[in-house]
Amino acid sequence: MSVTSQSPSNAAYRDPFFAGIILLLWVLLALFVLYPLACLFGRAFVDGGTISLQPLLDVLNNPHHRRAFGNSLILALAVGVGGTLLGFLFAFTAVRGGLSRRVIGFIDTATLLPLISPPFTISVAILFSFGARGLITYDLLGIKGFAIYGFMSTAAAEMITYFPIAYLTLRPILASIDPNIENAAFSMGASRARVFRTMTLPLSMPGIANAFLLLFACSLADFATPLILAGNDFPVLPTEAFLQITGQFDLRGGALLSILLLVPAAVVFFLQRYWLQGRSFVTVTGKAGSRSSVEILTPAMRFTLFALCGAVSIVVIYFYALLLFSSLVVAFGANHTFTFKHYHVIFTEGLPAIRDTLIIAAIGMPLGGIYGVVVGYLVARKQFWGRQSLELASMINYALPGTIVGIAYLLAFNDKPMELTGTAAIIIACYIFRYSPTGIRATIALLHQVDKSLEEASESLGAKSFTTFRRITLPLIMPAFFTGLGVVFIRSMTAISATIFLISINWTLVTVRILENMTELSLGPAAAFSVLVVVIVYVVLFLIGQMLARFRALEGGRVESILGG
Amino acid sequence: MKLINRALKHVFAATTMTAALVVPMTSTYAAETLNVYSIWPENWARPMLQEFEKASGIKVNFLRFSSGEALARLIAEKGNPKVDVLFGGPVETFGAGVKEGIFEAYKPPSAAALPARFKHEGGMWTAIADDPLVFMTNKKFLADNKLQAPTSWNDLLNPAYTNMLQMADARTSGTAVTRIFSVLEVNGRNEDKAFDFLKKMRKSIQTYTKSGGGGTLPVGLGQAAGGIFFIVDALDTKAKGYDVEISFPKEGIGSAAEGIAMVKGSKNPEAAKKLIDWATSPAMQSLYAPNKINFVPAHPTVKTEASLAAILKDAKIIPIDDEYAGANRKRIIERWVQEVLNAK
Numbered sequence: 001m002s003v004t005s006q007s008p009s010n011a012a013y014r015d016p017f018f019a020g021i022i023l024l025l026w027v028l029l030a031l032f033v034l035y036p037l038a039c040l041f042g043r044a045f046v047d048g049g050t051i052s053l054q055p056l057l058d059v060l061n062n063p064h065h066r067r068a069f070g071n072s073l074i075l076a077l078a079v080g081v082g083g084t085l086l087g088f089l090f091a092f093t094a095v096r097g098g099l100s101r102r103v104i105g106f107i108d109t110a111t112l113l114p115l116i117s118p119p120f121t122i123s124v125a126i127l128f129s130f131g132a133r134g135l136i137t138y139d140l141l142g143i144k145g146f147a148i149y150g151f152m153s154t155a156a157a158e159m160i161t162y163f164p165i166a167y168l169t170l171r172p173i174l175a176s177i178d179p180n181i182e183n184a185a186f187s188m189g190a191s192r193a194r195v196f197r198t199m200t201l202p203l204s205m206p207g208i209a210n211a212f213l214l215l216f217a218c219s220l221a222d223f224a225t226p227l228i229l230a231g232n233d234f235p236v237l238p239t240e241a242f243l244q245i246t247g248q249f250d251l252r253g254g255a256l257l258s259i260l261l262l263v264p265a266a267v268v269f270f271l272q273r274y275w276l277q278g279r280s281f282v283t284v285t286g287k288a289g290s291r292s293s294v295e296i297l298t299p300a301m302r303f304t305l306f307a308l309c310g311a312v313s314i315v316v317i318y319f320y321a322l323l324l325f326s327s328l329v330v331a332f333g334a335n336h337t338f339t340f341k342h343y344h345v346i347f348t349e350g351l352p353a354i355r356d357t358l359i360i361a362a363i364g365m366p367l368g369g370i371y372g373v374v375v376g377y378l379v380a381r382k383q384f385w386g387r388q389s390l391e392l393a394s395m396i397n398y399a400l401p402g403t404i405v406g407i408a409y410l411l412a413f414n415d416k417p418m419e420l421t422g423t424a425a426i427i428i429a430c431y432i433f434r435y436s437p438t439g440i441r442a443t444i445a446l447l448h449q450v451d452k453s454l455e456e457a458s459e460s461l462g463a464k465s466f467t468t469f470r471r472i473t474l475p476l477i478m479p480a481f482f483t484g485l486g487v488v489f490i491r492s493m494t495a496i497s498a499t500i501f502l503i504s505i506n507w508t509l510v511t512v513r514i515l516e517n518m519t520e521l522s523l524g525p526a527a528a529f530s531v532l533v534v535v536i537v538y539v540v541l542f543l544i545g546q547m548l549a550r551f552r553a554l555e556g557g558r559v560e561s562i563l564g565g
Numbered sequence: 566m567k568l569i570n571r572a573l574k575h576v577f578a579a580t581t582m583t584a585a586l587v588v589p590m591t592s593t594y595a596a597e598t599l600n601v602y603s604i605w606p607e608n609w610a611r612p613m614l615q616e617f618e619k620a621s622g623i624k625v626n627f628l629r630f631s632s633g634e635a636l637a638r639l640i641a642e643k644g645n646p647k648v649d650v651l652f653g654g655p656v657e658t659f660g661a662g663v664k665e666g667i668f669e670a671y672k673p674p675s676a677a678a679l680p681a682r683f684k685h686e687g688g689m690w691t692a693i694a695d696d697p698l699v700f701m702t703n704k705k706f707l708a709d710n711k712l713q714a715p716t717s718w719n720d721l722l723n724p725a726y727t728n729m730l731q732m733a734d735a736r737t738s739g740t741a742v743t744r745i746f747s748v749l750e751v752n753g754r755n756e757d758k759a760f761d762f763l764k765k766m767r768k769s770i771q772t773y774t775k776s777g778g779g780g781t782l783p784v785g786l787g788q789a790a791g792g793i794f795f796i797v798d799a800l801d802t803k804a805k806g807y808d809v810e811i812s813f814p815k816e817g818i819g820s821a822a823e824g825i826a827m828v829k830g831s832k833n834p835e836a837a838k839k840l841i842d843w844a845t846s847p848a849m850q851s852l853y854a855p856n857k858i859n860f861v862p863a864h865p866t867v868k869t870e871a872s873l874a875a876i877l878k879d880a881k882i883i884p885i886d887d888e889y890a891g892a893n894r895k896r897i898i899e900r901w902v903q904e905v906l907n908a909k
Contacts, residue, residue, distance in 0.1 A: 064907060132729065132771065133787040147728065149772045231772045232734075232906060243775065246633025247737025249661045251640060333786040334806040410641040422647060501638060504647065505600055505626040516607060516629055523782065 015465050021374060022384055028371075029393045031418075032433045036408035037396065043411060044255040059256045068235040068257075072220060073264055075151065075236055079158045079219035084211045086159060086312065087166020088204075093305040094167075095174040096297060103306070110313035113320050115164040115487075116537040118494045118514050118530045122157050123228040125319035128332075135322075149231025157225045160316065162218045166211035168487070169442055172479040173207030174200075176449055192297070206448040209272045210441045216268050217437075220261055221401045223497055237261050238401035242497075245403060258404040265399035269392065320534070327527035342524035346532060350513055350525070354532070357510045360427050361492035368432040369485030372439020373477055376484075377469065379440070380447035381455070391440075397430075398437040402497025405434055410501050422504040430498050435491040439484015446480045447473075486541060493533050599836040600647060601627040602635045604654025605823075612856045614652075617843055623836045631776060632658040633737060639667045639828060649831040650840055651824075655739035659690040659824040660891055669829040671838055675845040675864055682887050683822050683863050691845045692822035694853070694860035697882045698743055699818070701799040702791035703784050704808040714812035715791070718751065718762065726769040729790035731780030733773060734906070735898045739821060740777025742894065744793050745901060746885045747819035754889070756900075763905045773906065785809055795821070796876070800859040813880040820882050822863060 045051050059065050090111055094104050114122060129136045130148050137146040177200065185195045201208075223238035230236060237257055245254035297305075326332035330339050346354070378384070379391045397405050409430055413420035420426040454476075458468040474481075496511040503512055510529055517526035603610035607629050614625045630638065632654045639651065639662065651662070662668055663685065672688035683692035700715050707714060710725045721730065733741035745763065752759040771789050774780045778798035783789040785807030794802075799811050825844050827837045843849055850862035854870035861869050861877070869877070 064902070127783075127788065128786070131783070131788040147771075227775055232770075243734070243737050245637050246631065247734070247775070249633065249636050249640070249665070251637060331806045334808070407637065407641060410638065414642050414647075415645045419645070421642070500630075500634060501641075503628065505628050508628070522608075 017464075017466050018378070018382060018384075022378060022382075022390075025375060025378070025390065026386075029390070029433075032429050033393055033396050036405070036412035039411040040255050040404065040408040041259070044252050044259060055252055056256055056259075059253065059260070064235065065237075065240065065257065065260075068237045068240045069260060071151075071234055072237040072261070075155060075158070075226075075234075076216045076219040076264065078151075078155045079162060080212045080216035082155065082159045083163040083215040083219075084166045084170075084208060086163040087168075087170050087211055087215075088208065089305065090163070090167045090309055090312075091170035091174050092200075093309045094171060096179070097302050097305050098297070099302075099306065107309055107313055110316045111164045111167050112538070112541070113316050113534065114161045115168075116490050116494060116534055117161075117320070117323075118496070118511050118533050120224055120228060120514070120518065121323055121530055122161050122319060123225050124518075125322050126153055126157050127228065128322060129319075149229060149233070151230075151234050154226050154229045154234065154236075157229055158219050158222060160312075160319075161222075161225065162215050165214050165218065165438060165487075168438075168483050169211040169214060169445060170204065170207045172442070172483070173204050173445055173449065176446070177203045192301075203449075206445045209275065210445045213268055213272050214438060214441055217265055217395070217399045220265055221399060223401055223403060238403070241401055242403045245407065251407065255404065255407070258401050261401060262396070262399060265395070266392070269395060269399075273388075323527050323530055326523055327531045330524070332523050332527075339524075342528035343532075345525045346513075346528050350510070350529060353508045353510050353513045356424070356507050357493060358536070360424050360431070360507070360509070361489050363424070364428045364431045364492045365485055365489040367428070368436045368488030369439060369481050371432055372436040372484030372488075373443050373474075373481045375436070376440040376443025376480065377447065377473060377477065380444045381452070381473070394433075394440055395437050397434040402434070402495065402499075403501070405430065406498035406501030409498070421502070422506055424507045427499055427502050427507060427509070430502055431488060431492045431495065434498060435488050435495070436484055438487040439480060442480035442483040443477050446477050450476050482544065486544070489540060490537055493537050597622070597833070597836055598624040598626060599649050599833050599840060601625055601650045601652050601840070602638065602648050603627045603629045603652045604632045604635050604658065605629070605652065609856070609858045610652060613844070613849055613852065613858075616849070616852055617840055620843065620848065621836075621839055623839065625840070627652070632739060636662055636665075636667075640665050643667055643829075646828050646830040646832070649828055649833045649837040651826050651828060652840075652844070653693070653823055653825070655696075655743070656690065656692065656822045656824045656887070657739040657742060657894075659685070659826055660894075662826065663687075663689045667829055669827045669831060669834070671827045671841060673838070673842045673845045675842070678865055679845075679863060680865075682884055690824040690826040691841065692863040693825050693844045693850065694823040694863050695820055696795045696797055696823055696860055697818065697820035697877065697880065698740070698747060698793055699796050699799050699880075700791060700812045700814065701781070701784055701794050701802065701809050702812070703787050703789070704810050705787055706790040707810065710790075714810045716812055716815055718748065718766075718814045718816055720814075721769055721791075722765050723769075726790055728769070728771050730766075730769045730792050731771050731774055731783050731789040732792040732794075733777045733779060734775055735773075735901045736906075737775045738777045738779075740793075740795055741773070742890075742898065743795075743819045743821045743885060745897060746890050747817070747883065749897070750819065750883045750885065751814070751816040756897075760900065760904055763901065764908055767905050767908055782807075793818075796861075796873075797859045800873075800876075804857070811876060815881065817881040817883040819885045820861075821885065823860065 044055065045053065047055070090107060093099070094107060127148060128134060130146065130153065131137065132146055132148070134146065134148070137143045182195050182199055185199055186192070190198070221238055223242045226234070226236045226239045227242070230239065237260060241254040241257035244250045244257060327342055328338055328340070329336045375390070375394050379387060409426060410421060412418065413426055420429070455468050455472050458472045459465065463471065494511060496515060499509055500512055500515070503509055510533060514526045514529045517523070517529065601614065603614075610627060610629060614627055617623070618625055635651060635654065636658055639646070643666075651659070651668075659668070668689045670688040673691055676684050676688070676691050679692060683695075684690070702714050706729070712723070712725060715721055732744065735741040735745055748762055749756065749759045752762065777795060780789060780792040781794055781798050781802040784792055785802045785805065796811070799809070802809055803811070825841055827834065827841060831837045845864065847864050847867045850864050850867040853860050853862060859870075859873055861873070
């Protein structure tokens with residue numbers, strides 16, 4: 001990276017504006033990431049005032065836990081690779097497929113669904129469709145006693161759930177690669193495969209690496225999907241940690257198991273950094289020519305890409321049709337009489353949860369979006385002492401399973417002077433520090449592609465660093481900002497694992513009501529709540545997209561979608 | 566101009582954040598209030614606690630958690646408890662809570678009338694209901710396989726059930742622990758014999774679910790053929806319209822009490838005691854039947870609702886010996902994980 005060679009190591013601290021921001025970030029990270037983690041470590045390793053590693057050794061010596069550790073790695077690897085491939089396929093098709101706006105709109109809608117659905121929806125839909133009496137396995141194909149539980153179904157469910165994150169990360173990256181470069185190579189006689197292999201793929205590498213990292217971490221931390229689909233022969237660590245705490249009442253064991261999860265998350269993080277180090281991916285240089293419309297894909301290729309994306313989209317839409325159906329019948333599988341009564345229930349009894357969730361999401365969204373862009377910008381653009389640690393610290397809450405983050409927050413913020421339990425603030429803080437890494441990664445990936453000379457030109461013409469950031473960098477990273485903002489909002493509407501420990505008598509959440517309904521066998525209200533969440537998120541994302549389009553039009557720039565394309 | 570706008574946005578965000586912090590503080594003003602974690606689902610806890618509000622004039626705020634989550638929260642909040650009472654949930658959870666030192670001893674007047682297995686010796690918890698286990702099978706599955714509903718533990722070893730039963734995982738569910746102790750009791754507490762049976766039954770298991778009622782919907786839908794559940798969950802499945810049959814093994818099956826306890830460090834101890842007095846007395850337990858809550862009342866003077874009593878009439882229910890279960894629970898679960906769960 002050119003940045004490394006040009007900047008003195010502590011340049012950012014000499015600028016009072018950035019020094020202040022960095023300090024503020026460290027205070028926030030110390031408070032909301034490191035301190036809770038320290039409380040958790042204290043609980044795990046300190047026994048009656050003395051530090052002991054014996055509990056950790058006990059965990060490592062247990063073959064069942066070792067197996068779960070291995071399984072977690074295999075699963076995360078599979079989901080990371082598979083989900084990134086799927087995301088790349090969608091992003092590439094959307095950007096290069098030459099599809100009409102309407103078709104892209106359809107694909108966008110389908111890919112958004114898994115991202116914005118409340119927990120368990122995909123797992124339960126898979127269970128209903130492919131289980132022993134599944135609509136597809138039994139009713140359609142006539143397979144008796146199909147064994148659904150295990151690695152394959154868990155990996156498939158997680159891939160479908162998380163690939164939209166890869167899509168969101170990769171699409172702005174691919175969109176910012178000037179097709180002229182590809183076309184130039186093509187017109188000079190390179191084959192299509194060669195152009196793809198030597199230009200498109202390497203240029204999108206920062207995005208691919210980031211997408212893989214995000215998906216790997218998502219899968220590593222996911223407990224809801226394996227809880228429903230993994231069965232008994234495929235234990236994974238987050239589920240084991242959850243069971244250790246909520247089943248065995250063993251907080252220490254659960255904490256230890258999830259501390260183990262930090263190891264692979266950190267390894268992947270450093271591998272990815274090491275790998276991207278010293279490579280240049282600059283494609284936005286300020287010198288780019290006008291866009292050419294020459295196509296790099298043959299019609300047959302475009303059709304294949306479209307068919308693949310279409311097939312996946314249809315599967316996703318089928319899952320959600322199932323959800324909509326179960327929200328509109330008396331009891332799914334038993335009584336298929338049409339009814340609105342589940343919606344009546346959620347808008348009467350469920351109203352406080354809906355209101356609380358919306359307030360919390362509305363506050364968390366802008367804060368999370370700003371936080372993501374600021375951290376991403378500083379990490380990618382500024383040199384300062386502790387930069388790598390800052391980046392790593394910002395990723396910790398994302399990589400840890402939610403149950404652990406929830407318990408850590410509960411331990412850290414239950415007592416004075418930092419008593420936050422029972423407030424909305426603890427839930428908002430949890431969302432911001434847990435779900436902004438998508439925005440951070442998106443900002444970093446985008447900035448890896450933007451030549452620093454743009455900002456240097458601005459600074460050498462006398463602009464202050466804040467002005468440069470606002471006038472030059474900010475418009476460039478807007479897509480990443482909206483990706484981050486969108487993800488924080490979506491997660492605020494859909495997350496459960498951490499927040500189940502943070503809700504209180506004053507503040508409750510829709511997702512908790514969904515889980516509650518599922519355990520009460522009230523599939524109807526659970527489905528109705530889920531449909532409502534999907535609708536709200538769509539409406540809000542659409543409104544943000546509209547505002548962004550207006551903002552863009554005023555500034556005379558390109559119109560970007562909320563998805564950052 | 567833009568900068569001002571931006572600054573205004575920050576101010577707005579900061580104000581809403583502060584508002585969010587202040588609102589809950591100002592909203593806890595009422596005269597006498599009581600904060601409760603309920604392990605009973607909302608649709609049972611809400612009517613009961615509303616009746617208590619009417620009877621006592623005390624305002625009750627409650628939040629529902631699964632037993633493990635409620636306990637994990639109470640342990641984490643130990644230094645500064647947020648609630649006064651833990652309401653409902655298997656006695657097992659209360660036993661684990663006693664070990665963690667999260668409860669305050671209180672013996673309600675009704676405790677004297679209860680048999681020993683319905684109360685903690687030191688008064689740390691008291692039972693409010695009893696909940697027997699049952700076999701629940703999908704009727705369509707029975708018809709397809711020309712089977713009768715199982716009436717013996719050994720019926721569950723029938724090859725027709727291979728890979729078709731769902732029941733709870735002993736690491737997470739009190740239902741499962743009660744089930745395993747039932748098998749121990751019917752085998753005269755001969756552990757090797759009991760585990761021999763459990764290992765054989767493993768072949769019939771499709772998956773062990775995390776919660777006690779986790780398998781009821783799959784059985785209702787026919788994804789699984791059957792399982793062993795608490796009677797409340799089984800009757801709820803039936804009430805939802807799923808075509809299931811409830812039966813009992815002739816050798817006998819266990820039952821678990823549901824409890825209530827005061828949280829140590831409660832900020833409203835007098836109100837907490839009033840709720841415990843009320844819940845352990847016939848005042849609350851006579852409301853189970855009108856509210857269609859299929860628990861067996863713990864208080865001896867409250868009659869079991871007629872249709873529930875009819876189902877239980879011929880059932881052989883074995884009370885699980887609390888002392889024996891408490892002393893061996895951990896070891897038995899570990900053995901179950903090693904020999905049964907990880908077998909196959």
